[in-house]
Amino acid sequence: xxxxxxxxxxxxxxxxxxxxxxxxxxxxxxxxxxxxxxxxxxxxxxxxxxxxxxxxxxxxxxxxxxxxxxxxxxxxxxxxxxxxxxxxxxxxxxxxxxxxxxxxxxxxxxxxxxxxxxxxxxxxxxxxxxxxxxxxxxxxxxxxxxxxxxxxxxxxxxxxxxxxxxxxxxxxxxxxxxxxxxxxxxxxxxxxxxxxxxxxxxxxxxxxxxxxxxxxxxxxxxxxxxxxxxxxxxxxxxxxxxxxxxxxxxxxxxxxxxxxxxxxxxxxxxxxxxxxxxxxxxxxxxxxxxxxxxxxxxxxxxxxxxxxxxxxxxxxxxxxxxxxxxxxxxxxxxxxxxxxxxxxxxxxxxxxxxxxxxxxxxxxxxxxxxxxxxxxxxxxxxxxxxxxxxxxxxxxxxxxxxxxx
Numbered sequence: 001x002x003x004x005x006x007x008x009x010x011x012x013x014x015x016x017x018x019x020x021x022x023x024x025x026x027x028x029x030x031x032x033x034x035x036x037x038x039x040x041x042x043x044x045x046x047x048x049x050x051x052x053x054x055x056x057x058x059x060x061x062x063x064x065x066x067x068x069x070x071x072x073x074x075x076x077x078x079x080x081x082x083x084x085x086x087x088x089x090x091x092x093x094x095x096x097x098x099x100x101x102x103x104x105x106x107x108x109x110x111x112x113x114x115x116x117x118x119x120x121x122x123x124x125x126x127x128x129x130x131x132x133x134x135x136x137x138x139x140x141x142x143x144x145x146x147x148x149x150x151x152x153x154x155x156x157x158x159x160x161x162x163x164x165x166x167x168x169x170x171x172x173x174x175x176x177x178x179x180x181x182x183x184x185x186x187x188x189x190x191x192x193x194x195x196x197x198x199x200x201x202x203x204x205x206x207x208x209x210x211x212x213x214x215x216x217x218x219x220x221x222x223x224x225x226x227x228x229x230x231x232x233x234x235x236x237x238x239x240x241x242x243x244x245x246x247x248x249x250x251x252x253x254x255x256x257x258x259x260x261x262x263x264x265x266x267x268x269x270x271x272x273x274x275x276x277x278x279x280x281x282x283x284x285x286x287x288x289x290x291x292x293x294x295x296x297x298x299x300x301x302x303x304x305x306x307x308x309x310x311x312x313x314x315x316x317x318x319x320x321x322x323x324x325x326x327x328x329x330x331x332x333x334x335x336x337x338x339x340x341x342x343x344x345x346x347x348x349x350x351x352x353x354x355x356x357x358x359x360x361x362x363x364x365x366x367x368x369x370x371x372x373x374x375x376x377x378x379x380x381x382x383x384x385x386x387x388x389x390x391x392x393x394x395x396x397x398x399x400x401x402x403x404x405x
Contacts (some may be wrong), residue, residue: 013228043121077102086142089102092137104144116148117145121148124141160284201231252306273374275332280368281305282367300377313343313350351365369386
């Protein structure tokens with residue numbers, strides 16, 4: 001099984017491989033065609049030039065051939081091989097007998113030149129020599145590929161230099177293309193990383209100068225919009241569920257579970273426990289209200305109690321509905337017992353005015369049981385003390401009582 005390092009490859013490496021492969025194939029094909037055309041063109045030119053040189057030599061050696069002047073023939077042939085690209089020149093008489101010849105020294109020819117001589121200029125240029133319309137001999141001229149070889153070497157040198165320039169230009173092009181691609185990819189990569197790590201679905205991919213990446217960005221942005229909408233929907237549903245799990249549906253006050261969590265937090269902090277108190281509140285005539293006015297009126301009374309209790313406590317205190325007609329208030333920063341008395345009297349005054357319900361006044365009262373957190377060792381003990389104090393308060397006037405251990 002391939003590891004990640006073995007199965008992944010850099011975009012820059014892919015560009016280099018693909019472009020250099022294309023370059024190598026194209027360069028080899030073009031070079032082969034160019035060299036072939038050039039060589040065969042030079043070969044054709046060399047043969048034509050060899051014919052012209054041969055005609056010139058045949059005119060020069062005609063008198064010497066007529067008079068059978070071998071010394072003059074050798075001199076002319078020697079000059080011709082030195083001045084022109086000729087590797088071998090032969091002179092034959094009218095009976096096709098070789099009179100003389102002259103060739104380039106073997107040591108002056110390389111193995112490569114021998115190959116070129118045999119491949120390109122293997123056949124001799126045969127020129128008959130006439131005197132007064134009578135054939136007096138024949139000249140055979142074998143061309144030398146030395147100039148062709150020099151031309152080919154120059155071609156390859158030029159191709160090598162050109163190839164270096166092309167490789168440099170290709171490397172520069174790959175580098176610039178890779179940089180531009182990375183400039184287009186980096187924003188995509190960064191935003192994708194932020195979305196993955198931080199769940200930042202509100203981010204959007206910026207405009208991209210490359211068309212394909214721009215189309216990809218638009219697709220991703222559309223996907224992010226859908227994800228963000230679903231995320232917000234789920235977040236709202238979760239918030240609503242969390243709220244409903246901790247609040248009473250009728251009064252919108254914190255419920256028993258939320259209340260118990262808050263009580264437990266008090267006992268986790270000794271300083272807070274020393275300055276906290278719990279109030280249990282129970283409606284004194286709730287059953288009579290339900291019997292006389294109906295359950296909807298009872299619900300209206302509970303909502304009104306929740307409203308009046310919330311309006312009479314401090315901002316850092318906590319009021320909750322425990323169930324039925326029972327409420328609880330957690331008081332914080334209580335430094336003196338007198339504060340509890342004033343708060344209890346203030347809460348009782350909140351029920352002096354009746355509730356107007358469908359044109360009927362509904363009077364209600366409630367009792368308050370008070371317990372100090374410093375006198376309890378556990379949340380359950382504090383709740384039990386406040387509950388006992390509440391039932392004691394129902395028989396008192398005013399209807400409040402502080403539990404004493």
